[in-house]
Amino acid sequence: MNDYQIEINLSSAKKQKPAFDSLEFGKNFTDHMFIMDYTQGRGWHDPRIIPYQPLKLDPSAMVFHYGQSVFEGLKAYLTKDQEVLMFRPYMNMERLNKSNTRLCIPAIDEELAVQALKKLISVDREWVPNVPGTSLYIRPFIISTEPYLGVASSKQFQFIIIMSPVGAYYKEGINPVKIAVQNEYVRAVKGGTGNAKTGGNYASSLKAQEVAEETGYSQVLWLDGKENKYVEEVGSMNIFFKINGEIVTPELNGSILEGVTRNSVIELIKHWNIPLSERRVSIDEIYEAHKRGELEEAFGTGTAAVISPIGEFFWNGEKLCINNGETGQVSKKLYDTLTGIQRGEIDDHFGWIVKVDEETPVISAI
Amino acid sequence: MNDYQIEINLSSAKKQKPAFDSLEFGKNFTDHMFIMDYTQGRGWHDPRIIPYQPLKLDPSAMVFHYGQSVFEGLKAYLTKDQEVLMFRPYMNMERLNKSNTRLCIPAIDEELAVQALKKLISVDREWVPNVPGTSLYIRPFIISTEPYLGVASSKQFQFIIIMSPVGAYYKEGINPVKIAVQNEYVRAVKGGTGNAKTGGNYASSLKAQEVAEETGYSQVLWLDGKENKYVEEVGSMNIFFKINGEIVTPELNGSILEGVTRNSVIELIKHWNIPLSERRVSIDEIYEAHKRGELEEAFGTGTAAVISPIGEFFWNGEKLCINNGETGQVSKKLYDTLTGIQRGEIDDHFGWIVKVDEETPVISAI
Ligand SMILES: Cc1ncc(COP(=O)(O)O)c(C=O)c1O
Ligand SMILES: Cc1ncc(COP(=O)(O)O)c(C=O)c1O
Numbered sequence: 001m002n003d004y005q006i007e008i009n010l011s012s013a014k015k016q017k018p019a020f021d022s023l024e025f026g027k028n029f030t031d032h033m034f035i036m037d038y039t040q041g042r043g044w045h046d047p048r049i050i051p052y053q054p055l056k057l058d059p060s061a062m063v064f065h066y067g068q069s070v071f072e073g074l075k076a077y078l079t080k081d082q083e084v085l086m087f088r089p090y091m092n093m094e095r096l097n098k099s100n101t102r103l104c105i106p107a108i109d110e111e112l113a114v115q116a117l118k119k120l121i122s123v124d125r126e127w128v129p130n131v132p133g134t135s136l137y138i139r140p141f142i143i144s145t146e147p148y149l150g151v152a153s154s155k156q157f158q159f160i161i162i163m164s165p166v167g168a169y170y171k172e173g174i175n176p177v178k179i180a181v182q183n184e185y186v187r188a189v190k191g192g193t194g195n196a197k198t199g200g201n202y203a204s205s206l207k208a209q210e211v212a213e214e215t216g217y218s219q220v221l222w223l224d225g226k227e228n229k230y231v232e233e234v235g236s237m238n239i240f241f242k243i244n245g246e247i248v249t250p251e252l253n254g255s256i257l258e259g260v261t262r263n264s265v266i267e268l269i270k271h272w273n274i275p276l277s278e279r280r281v282s283i284d285e286i287y288e289a290h291k292r293g294e295l296e297e298a299f300g301t302g303t304a305a306v307i308s309p310i311g312e313f314f315w316n317g318e319k320l321c322i323n324n325g326e327t328g329q330v331s332k333k334l335y336d337t338l339t340g341i342q343r344g345e346i347d348d349h350f351g352w353i354v355k356v357d358e359e360t361p362v363i364s365a366i
Numbered sequence: 367m368n369d370y371q372i373e374i375n376l377s378s379a380k381k382q383k384p385a386f387d388s389l390e391f392g393k394n395f396t397d398h399m400f401i402m403d404y405t406q407g408r409g410w411h412d413p414r415i416i417p418y419q420p421l422k423l424d425p426s427a428m429v430f431h432y433g434q435s436v437f438e439g440l441k442a443y444l445t446k447d448q449e450v451l452m453f454r455p456y457m458n459m460e461r462l463n464k465s466n467t468r469l470c471i472p473a474i475d476e477e478l479a480v481q482a483l484k485k486l487i488s489v490d491r492e493w494v495p496n497v498p499g500t501s502l503y504i505r506p507f508i509i510s511t512e513p514y515l516g517v518a519s520s521k522q523f524q525f526i527i528i529m530s531p532v533g534a535y536y537k538e539g540i541n542p543v544k545i546a547v548q549n550e551y552v553r554a555v556k557g558g559t560g561n562a563k564t565g566g567n568y569a570s571s572l573k574a575q576e577v578a579e580e581t582g583y584s585q586v587l588w589l590d591g592k593e594n595k596y597v598e599e600v601g602s603m604n605i606f607f608k609i610n611g612e613i614v615t616p617e618l619n620g621s622i623l624e625g626v627t628r629n630s631v632i633e634l635i636k637h638w639n640i641p642l643s644e645r646r647v648s649i650d651e652i653y654e655a656h657k658r659g660e661l662e663e664a665f666g667t668g669t670a671a672v673i674s675p676i677g678e679f680f681w682n683g684e685k686l687c688i689n690n691g692e693t694g695q696v697s698k699k700l701y702d703t704l705t706g707i708q709r710g711e712i713d714d715h716f717g718w719i720v721k722v723d724e725e726t727p728v729i730s731a732i
Contacts, residue, residue: 025515057421059395059419063430064421067564068572104576148392149391151568162425186557189592191552200559201566207470
């Protein structure tokens with residue numbers, strides 16, 4: 001392992017921690033953050049851990065105007081033995097770099113990023129919550145900071161990591177969610193930025209999300225932007241169906257995000273020898289399967305919710321109820337297995353877990 | 367006119383101004399800025415003019431992650447008589463509110479915004495450059511500032527106006543630019559955010575822009591996202607063609623921006639009784655017209671460049687040279703008329719000009 005020179009500047013005061021048994025998602029942040037700068041000509045430099053603090057940016061900083069930014073989301077878990085485990089952090093950093101390529105942002109060193117994560121979590125170790133169902137949500141992100149008005153790639157960036165102890169993402173927990181199929185608005189299209197994790201994709205999704213919520217649906221199912229016909233993904237989850245015994249999920253087509261959870265689910269399904277296909281899935285096919293009584297399960301996959309069973313689709317004025325609105329067997333097994341591996345309670349055959357605690361020396365310099 | 371209570375807090379020191387005869391676009395900012403806050407439940411509040419200064423935002427502020435932001439761009443000009451004129455500011459504020467609707471951002475008071483502009487320009491009047499071809503570029507923008515990680519609409523926003531004295535946007539000035547037609551990447555699609563002025567549209571355009579520049583083209587011409595067939599717009603300009611005596615421009619279809627300059631050009635063309643049609647225009651039609659020798663002119667329209675003649679298209683490996691790479695008659699006439707009206711040298715029959723100088727009292731409070 002390279003010894004990356006990450007300077008650590010500890011906070012002189014600790015914040016009051018929220019009650020870990022009633023955490024809201026994404027509202028509380030730990031005592032420290034990681035930050036690193038990019039300057040054209042110099043590359044990425046000065047990786048450092050500093051007290052959690054506001055960013056000071058010129059009002060002309062490009063991120064405010066032209067949205068050149070990317071982000072990631074992953075989690076760390078406390079085991080019964082008080083070890084802290086991260087789930088597939090290298091895959092997130094690899095995806096961050098894929099997003100970077102699409103958004104013209106200079107690549108980061110993936111190994112440095114994972115080392116930075118380890119150090120940051122070690123420093124804020126007391127923030128990894130110890131209550132069942134909770135975890136430490138980690139948000140790496142990159143923003144364009146050059147003070148310049150003009151549509152061009154920024155010459156300055158900041159790579160930042162912040163962390164938040166979290167409970168369940170959906171109020172419903174592992175209970176099935178209700179999802180509205182979106183016919184009017186489009187999230188992404190082939191040739192666009194759908195397979196990158198960048199702010200604009202989420203900004204454009206808010207309107208449909210708002211409409212869905214007003215009618216009692218917690219999420220939106222997106223269809224493709226060209227034909228408004230093929231199933232893509234849910235707000236912040238990939239989607240899977242169980243149709244007549246086979247697991248089906250939309251193939252990676254350039255406009256959906258390659259989820260880490262999606263990838264892990266596919267590996268598990270294959271490992272269990274359940275038939276699986278990654279292919280185009282039209283909404284009509286789902287509708288027909290439901291009419292024939294063959295749509296046995298549907299679930300979303302994502303870091304925040306892990307597995308989120310879907311109890312109902314709303315499409316074209318019709319409600320499609322799935323598995324009596326109850327959690328299906330495969331959904332349940334996937335949830336139990338994934339969360340088991342993540343918490344170190346089930347053996348990790350796949351090499352997914354990265355431990356935080358190879359004693360990382362903390363060099364303080366306040 | 368309403369008397370909006372805009373508090374003014376003047377800067378104690380003035381910045382050194384750049385030389386007005388060698389201004390670069392979007393690099394220098396005036397001494398002051400306008401800012402106003404939105405808080406859910408309270409609405410927009412505390413409109414104020416303050417010294418130009420960095421924004422302090424929590425690293426979890428939503429704009430850094432989910433791109434919920436919108437912006438505008440317009441200009442003010444100094445006349446020979448030392449008057450300061452704005453070009454169609456109400457249309458920009460109306461468009462800002464249209465963008466707000468699409469991005470789930472609460473509407474601003476358009477009249478307040480124009481009054482804020484007047485006051486801000488009055489305060490920084492010395493920054494309106496007095497050299498031919500220069501102007502004061504004005505950038506109103508709104509960002510989501512709530513410190514929260516989760517895909518939802520922000521409950522806090524800031525509306526900010528900054529200003530920058532500028533020269534020509536393209537190095538080429540009024541000389542024709544060379545434009546590459548984009549086949550692979552997509553900027554916007556029907557149902558997306560193409561007709562809103564929001565960061566994500568520009569972020570997604572950077573990659574194609576980079577490729578175009580590497581091959582010697584200064585801008586990209588976008589085709590529609592569904593069929594990759596119909597002409598949409600250029601990087602930050604709408605596009606017009608003159609085909610066999612008729613002016614043709616893509617109709618407003620939901621995925622292109624409704625340019626203020628586009629609208630003004632259409633009014634002028636109609637006023638001059640030149641045949642005009644707003645309709646779908648395929649890239650094949652343009653290609654065929656060029657082959658037949660009927661593509662007489664092409665030009666882009668936008669606040670930054672006003673009218674930008676197009677001297678060459680690159681499409682499918684072929685170079686289409688237009689009007690011998692020279693500025694066409696209609697392009698020239700439009701440029702002269704528009705810039706003449708903007709600078710108060712040609713009578714404004716259309717009611718486009720708004721004067722800054724109905725004495726706005728400056729209440730200083732340092
Ligand atoms: C649009 C979108 N799709 C899918 C996912 C699921 O990806 P992952 O499993 O890596 O969290 C996410 C969340 O990260 C997302 O934002
Ligand atoms: C994508 C896009 N199209 C067109 C335009 C031209 O609009 P306007 O004439 O209002 O400047 C702009 C610039 O504002 C733009 O960013």
